[in-house]
Each structure stands twice: as structure tokens, then as C-alpha cells.
Amino acid sequence: MTGRANQCAARLNPHGKTIPQLLLERSVANGDILAQRHKRYGVWKRFTWSDVVAAVKDCSLGLAELGLSPNDIVAIIGENEPEFFHAEFAVQAQGATVVCLYPDQTAEEIGYILSHSGAKFLFAQDQEQVDKILSILDSLPLLSEIIYWDPKGLWSYDHPKLQSMVQLSARGADADRANPEAFTKAVAGGRPDNPAVLLYSSGTTGNPKAIQVSHNFLIDNCLRILGCEELRPGAEYLSYISPAWGTEQIFGFAMGIINPMVVNFPERPESVLHDLREIGVECLCFTPRQWESLASDIHSKMQDALPLVQRIYGWALNVGRKFADSELEGRTPTLACRLQHLVAERLILRSLRDRIGLKNARIAASGGAAMAPDVFRFFHAMGVPLRNAYGLTEFGWIAMHRGKKFDLETVGSLLPVDPGYGEALKWRISSAGELQVRGGSGFPGYLGLPEKTAERWDDGWFRTGDHCRIAESGELIYFERVKDLRTLSTGFRYPPQFIETRLRFSPFIKDVMVVGDETAPYPIALVNINSEVVGRWAEERGIGYSTFADLSQREEVRELIKGEIAQVNAKLDPEARVARFANFPKELDADEGELTRTRKLRRGLLVERYAALIAGLYNGATQINFELEVRYQDGRKGCLNVSVWGDSSSPVTATNQHNNLRDQRPNENAVPHV
Numbered sequence: 001m002t003g004r005a006n007q008c009a010a011r012l013n014p015h016g017k018t019i020p021q022l023l024l025e026r027s028v029a030n031g032d033i034l035a036q037r038h039k040r041y042g043v044w045k046r047f048t049w050s051d052v053v054a055a056v057k058d059c060s061l062g063l064a065e066l067g068l069s070p071n072d073i074v075a076i077i078g079e080n081e082p083e084f085f086h087a088e089f090a091v092q093a094q095g096a097t098v099v100c101l102y103p104d105q106t107a108e109e110i111g112y113i114l115s116h117s118g119a120k121f122l123f124a125q126d127q128e129q130v131d132k133i134l135s136i137l138d139s140l141p142l143l144s145e146i147i148y149w150d151p152k153g154l155w156s157y158d159h160p161k162l163q164s165m166v167q168l169s170a171r172g173a174d175a176d177r178a179n180p181e182a183f184t185k186a187v188a189g190g191r192p193d194n195p196a197v198l199l200y201s202s203g204t205t206g207n208p209k210a211i212q213v214s215h216n217f218l219i220d221n222c223l224r225i226l227g228c229e230e231l232r233p234g235a236e237y238l239s240y241i242s243p244a245w246g247t248e249q250i251f252g253f254a255m256g257i258i259n260p261m262v263v264n265f266p267e268r269p270e271s272v273l274h275d276l277r278e279i280g281v282e283c284l285c286f287t288p289r290q291w292e293s294l295a296s297d298i299h300s301k302m303q304d305a306l307p308l309v310q311r312i313y314g315w316a317l318n319v320g321r322k323f324a325d326s327e328l329e330g331r332t333p334t335l336a337c338r339l340q341h342l343v344a345e346r347l348i349l350r351s352l353r354d355r356i357g358l359k360n361a362r363i364a365a366s367g368g369a370a371m372a373p374d375v376f377r378f379f380h381a382m383g384v385p386l387r388n389a390y391g392l393t394e395f396g397w398i399a400m401h402r403g404k405k406f407d408l409e410t411v412g413s414l415l416p417v418d419p420g421y422g423e424a425l426k427w428r429i430s431s432a433g434e435l436q437v438r439g440g441s442g443f444p445g446y447l448g449l450p451e452k453t454a455e456r457w458d459d460g461w462f463r464t465g466d467h468c469r470i471a472e473s474g475e476l477i478y479f480e481r482v483k484d485l486r487t488l489s490t491g492f493r494y495p496p497q498f499i500e501t502r503l504r505f506s507p508f509i510k511d512v513m514v515v516g517d518e519t520a521p522y523p524i525a526l527v528n529i530n531s532e533v534v535g536r537w538a539e540e541r542g543i544g545y546s547t548f549a550d551l552s553q554r555e556e557v558r559e560l561i562k563g564e565i566a567q568v569n570a571k572l573d574p575e576a577r578v579a580r581f582a583n584f585p586k587e588l589d590a591d592e593g594e595l596t597r598t599r600k601l602r603r604g605l606l607v608e609r610y611a612a613l614i615a616g617l618y619n620g621a622t623q624i625n626f627e628l629e630v631r632y633q634d635g636r637k638g639c640l641n642v643s644v645w646g647d648s649s650s651p652v653t654a655t656n657q658h659n660n661l662r663d664q665r666p667n668e669n670a671v672p673h674v
Contacts, residue, residue, distance in 0.1 A: 009033050009233040012258050014223070015420045018190035018215040020056075020093040022257045027053040033234070035260070038082050039267035039275055047082060052089075055082075057183045059165065060090035062172030063121065064186070066145055070095030073117045073198065077101040077110065077132075078125025080239045080248075080265050083149035083165060087123040088243070088253065092196055092215075093187050099198040099210070100244040102597035103129070104590065111136040114143060117198055117210060117447070121145045123165070127153035134159065192216045198447060199246045199393050202596035210447035211394050213246065220421035220441040221396040222254040227416040228402045229363050235282040236360070237261040240272055240290075244597065246393045247285050247367055255283075273297070276357025283363040288371035288501070289599045291386070294356065295378050296507035300533045303540070316348035320381035328380070330405040349383050358384045365389045365400070369600060370478055370497055372505040373408040388412055390478060394443045395462050398425060399476045410475035427470070428461065434482050435468040436461035467495065484603065489521050492575040499523070499568065499576065506564040507533045511588050513601050514578065515614055522579040524617045526610060527561055528588045534560070549642065552583040558647050580617045584610075585628065585642040592630065617646045 009030045012022055026035075031050035038045050047055075068074070074091040076098060078084050088098045099117045101110055103125065110132055114122065122143060124130045130148050137143065148154060149165040175182065192215040200208040239252045256263045261283060266275040273294075276284075286294070302313055323341040326333040333341065353359040364379070367389040379386040390411035391397035399412040406412065414425045417440045425439035436458060443462050445453040456463050467485055469477045479485075480495030487493045496514035503512045503525070510530040516523035529552050538545060538557065545551040561583060569577040588594045593605055607614065609628070616624030628640045
């Protein structure tokens with residue numbers, strides 16, 4: 001796309017319109033401008049706005065021929081690819097509603113959502129997804145059609161409910177020739193207050209609930225972000241987070257059309273970092289786990305660099321950190337700092353941003369959960385303008401870091417609301433410390449659960465369920481879900497997630513769960529090591545191991561994790577310090593229900609599954625033997641006899657394994673007594 005064509009694309013006025021109506025408007029105004037790219041077999045395939053609308057039209061009319069009606073539900077499962085987006089637009093063009101599923105969900109999880117939503121049709125990416133659906137089809141009497149878009153491995157499949165997206169589109173093309181006005185008429189009949197998509201909650205405490213999200217809701221949240229961040233028309237965006245998460249619906253779908261953006265799809269999840277560099281994205285949003293994983297990946301690669309390169313890298317990051325800290329605190333960097341930063345930029349920092357594909361980043365957001373300030377300091381030291389964002393699937397984006405001056409311990413200040421979509425956002429803290437909000441397009445409610453919907457309101461204020469505090473600066477400090485706050489037997493009340501987010505900054509720790517309630521005098525931690533980084537660390541030191549369980553229980557690895565915990569303990573109040581810990585003998589797995597699909601811990605299940613391990617740690621045992629139920633990839637279940645070592649955590653002293661990543665300044669924001 002040329003720069004001149006880029007300038008022709010202006011931001012659309014979305015008031016009173018649906019997403020498909022905006023898509024048609026974009027195609028009319030900028031039909032020959034690039035809209036999407038998808039890397040296939042190493043080559044980027046391009047789609048203009050006219051290409052997108054043509055594909056959407058044929059698919060949409062094909063669905064109408066199959067009997068799709070307004071108010072029907074259509075499910076889509078697969079990786080982020082153009083066909084996923086085209087199918088969603090096609091469904092919404094007929095006034096129907098989409099429900100998106102995570103591609104790694106099990107057949108059992110898929111079956112629950114399809115049954116609960118009453119999905120009539122389903123789009124599936126490939127053979128893997130089709131096989132899941134066919135295995136549970138007998139329990140889904142309402143599901144009448146399965147449409148796949150990747151035919152590899154499906155040529156010999158013969159099922160009356162199965163057809164390809166090519167066949168569906170061919171039927172739609174015939175319908176278009178017979179009635180050329182049918183598509184535009186269907187799109188024009190859409191209402192912006194109708195449900196566009198059902199977004200299911202993560203289900204950390206039970207079965208997930210379906211949130212009914214309207215076109216107005218998506219557009220409202222899109223405008224909140226664009227109201228505080230400058231983004232040029234035609235900005236490059238990477239579509240990586242699943243459309244089953246509301247953030248991708250706001251960024252990839254709504255903002256992609258309204259701003260507009262070029263929505264890029266990676267070739268496969270494993271090639272994201274390589275594709276990021278090729279694209280040079282200007283806008284992206286990752287979960288905290290993905291940002292933490294990127295930081296760990298950078299660190300692990302630097303471990304393999306020459307000693308001289310490591311020293312230069314460490315110096316450049318320290319200079320970048322001082323420069324970034326000055327801006328974050330609203331100070332002008334000293335002349336010496338500016339000169340050193342100029343040298344660091346040319347030697348290391350610019351090249352480092354380029355290698356991870358963030359050289360052009362303008363909006364780099366983290367959303368979905370809390371993230372340690374050290375992660376933000378690391379990326380800001382590199383020159384990446386990473387912002388924290390806070391919101392909920394039910395209410396949308398509420399707060400975000402803005403400008404250059406903000407407090408990394410917060411999740412930002414209130415976002416602006418376009419007057420066409422409601423009153424300005426407001427917040428208050430209840431007597432129990434819960435954040436409550438109002439304004440914007442509001443909370444649309446749960447599908448079929450009026451009593452659960454009513455529970456989320458308190459005299460016109462939406463109850464977020466989050467324990468927060470509003471700082472003197474007016475920014476929001478997030479601590480923990482109210483239900484997850486814990487009180488020790490000493491009476492000390494603390495937020496486990498506050499500690500977990502700081503522990504996860506370690507490149508050696510992938511996941512961690514802090515445990516400790518009224519029956520315990522101190523917190524303990526169960527650690528899921530990062531097997532890739534720890535494995536490389538072990539190999540460099542000649543430490544042999546065979547399996548994940550073997551690696552996690554090696555004495556040297558336990559000492560390594562003890563040092564990482566000690567670094568965090570040094571920043572905590574004495575009552576909140578992790579006193580004992582153990583490494584999980586297996587990786588936490590979403591397929592076993594231990595994590596949600598957005599990699600949040602299912603605490604209740606983990607506490608139940610590892611009850612013997614937790615009891616052993618509190619009893620002072622150094623070696624705990626117990627049985628652990630596991631689920632294999634083919635669905636079978638079994639039991640493993642495992643032996644796990646429990647360790648005491650050194651309170652404050654340890655050798656830092658990665659000084660270049662961690663900010664060594666004293667942290668004045670110790671874990672609060674809440």
C-alpha cells in the first residue's frame with residue numbers, strides 16, 4: 001500500500017451503525033486500499049477492502065440460503081485467519097450473532113458453549129476442529145451445519161452436515177446473481193443495539209457465562225482507545241489474541257474498520273515473533289503472560305550472547321531505564337543521560353526493538369490481568385511504549401496509561417467516552433474496597449441469567465468484583481479479585497496475585513500460585529517453572545535431566561527458584577513473604593482445567609488437586625509423595641505417583657540470575673495490608 005493511498009483512508013463516523021454497515025462504507029470509500037494480510041507458505045497474501053466485502057457477501061448469502069435468520073447464533077473456532085473474520089462479518093450482516101471459541105478448547109468445553117448458546121451453524125478451521133465437533137455431534141441436536149475453511153485432511157470426509165466454505169460461498173454467489181440487492185438490504189436492516197457477539201467469561205469459579213455484546217458496545221470501546229491514543233489511518237496491526245477474547249473484537253474487528261488498520265495474520269502461532277519483525281506493527285495488544293514470555297525469550301537469548309555483547313546490552317538497558325524513568329516521573333532527563341541514551345539507541349536499543357518487531361509500535365497494550373511493574377520497566381528501557389489497560393469483558397475497557405507520565409504501579413486513568421455512546425465513565429470504591437463503575441454503553445447482561453446479571457449492579461453502579469484503590473494522581477491501583485483476597489491466621493490480609501505477578505517476571509517462572517488462608521500463618525507458593533529457559537540454564541551448567549518432573553525437582557533448580565522468590569520477598573512486607581515453596585511436577589495445562597484459555601489460574605481446582613502437596617508444605621515436610629490425576633491428549637485419564645521436594649524460602653538474600661532484566665532499586669510499593 002502506498003503512502004498516498006494510506007492518506008485517503010479517514011476515520012469513519014460510526015454513530016448509529018453496525019459493524020457490517022461500517023464495513024460496506026469502508027469498501028465504498030477505500031475499496032482498493034489494503035485491509036488484511038495473511039502469511040501463507042512464507043508469502044503475505046493481500047486483501048483489499050473490496051476483497052473482504054466480496055468474500056463476506058458470498059459467505060453471508062450462502063448462510064441465508066442455508067436458513068440463517070436474524071437472532072440465530074453461529075459459532076466459529078480456529079486460529080486468527082482472514083476466513084475467521086470474514087465468517088464473523090458474514091453472520092453479523094444477516095443480523096445474527098457470533099460466538100467465538102478458543103482453538104485449543106476441548107470437545108467437552110466446546111460442547112458446553114454450543115449447547116448453552118444454542119448455536120445453529122459452526123465454522124471450523126481444519127480437520128482438528130472438525131474432529132472435535134463430530135465427536136460430540138450427537139449431543140448437539142440444534143447444530144445443523146459445520147463449515148470448514150481449510151480442506152487439508154478432509155477430502156475423504158462424508159457427513160451430511162459437513163461442507164467447505166468454498167461450497168458455501170459458491171451458493172452465496174449464485175444467490176447474489178439472482179438477487180443483487182439482497183446483501184445490502186440485509187446489512188441495512190441491522191440495528192447497532194443488537195447483539196453482535198457472545199463473549200464467554202473465563203469460568204474461573206464454574207461454568208463460563210455468555211455476555212451479550214452489541215455493535216454499540218464494540219464501537220464505544222474502540223472509540224475510548226482512539227480518544228486517548230493517536231493512530232494513523234492504515235496502521236499495521238497484528239491479530240494474534242483470540243477473537244474469543246473481547247479485546248480482539250474491539251481492536252481487530254471494530255478498530256480495524258473504523259480507524260482503519262491493516263490487520264495482519266501470522267502464518268502460525270509459533271511464527272509470531274518472526275512475523276512481527278516483518279510487519280513492523282504500530283498497534284498490538286498482548287496478555288501479561290505474552291509480554292512476560294517475550295521478556296523471558298529476550299533474556300534467554302542474551303544468555304547465549306558473547307560476554308562483551310551481554311555487558312553492552314546491560315549498560316544500554318540501564319541507560320534506557322534511567323531515561324524512561326525520567327519521562328514516567330515527568331522530569332526532563334539530564335544532558336548526560338540524553339547523550340548516553342543517544343549512544344545506547346544506536347548501539348543496542350533500536351536494533352533490539354527491530355528484532356522483536358516493535359520498532360514502530362505506537363500503541364502497545366497489556367490487558368486481561370495484572371502485570372509486574374518490572375516488566376513495564378524492561379520494555380520502557382528498550383523504548384517500547386507499553387501501556388497497562390484495565391477492563392472487564394462485561395463492561396469493556398475502563399482505564400489505561402496515557403501520555404508519557406504515569407505510575408507503573410497503576411493500571412491508568414479513566415478512558416474518555418464518546419457522547420454518542422453514553423455518559424462519561426465514573427468510578428467509586430465501595431466500603432468493602434470493590435471498584436464500581438458506570439457510564440459508556442454499560443453492561444449488556446448475561447445470556448439467560450437475569451439473576452446473575454442483577455447481582456452485578458449496586459444502585460446503578462456496575463460491580464467489577466475487583467479490589468482496587470484510587471491513587472492521589474487519580475490513577476487506579478489494582479490488587480486482586482475481591483473473592484481471591486486472603487486473610488492469614490495472624491489476621492494479615494493480602495492479595496496473592498500482587499505477589500504472583502512479581503514472581504512471574506522471572507524468566508525461570510512460567511506460572512505461580514500463592515496459597516495461604518485463615519488456617520495458615522504464612523503464604524506458600526507452587527511454582528510452574530519455564531522448562532525452556534530453565535532447561536537451557538541447566539544445560540549450560542552441565543546439569544542432566546530427563547523429563548519436566550526430573551528437571552523441576554533437581555536441587556540446583558530448586559535453589560534457582562529459591563533465589564527468585566527471595567528477590568521478590570525483599571520487596572514485600574514480612575507478613576506477606578513466601579515462607580515455603582515447591583515446584584509443580586508437571587506443567588499446568590488448560591486442557592486439564594488447571595488454567596483458563598487466557599491462562600488464568602483455576603485456583604479452586606488447583607488447591608483441590610494439589611491438596612496433599614499444600615498440606616505437606618505447611619507440615620514442614622521436605623519430600624511429599626502423593627497421587628496426581630492426569631488427562632492424556634487422547635482424553636484418557638490416569639494417576640501418577642509423584643514425589644515433590646518442599647523448600648523453605650530465604651527471606652531476602654539471593655544471587656540475582658538476571659540483573660539486566662530486574663530493576664534493582666528499592667520498591668516503595670510493598671504488598672499492602674488490605
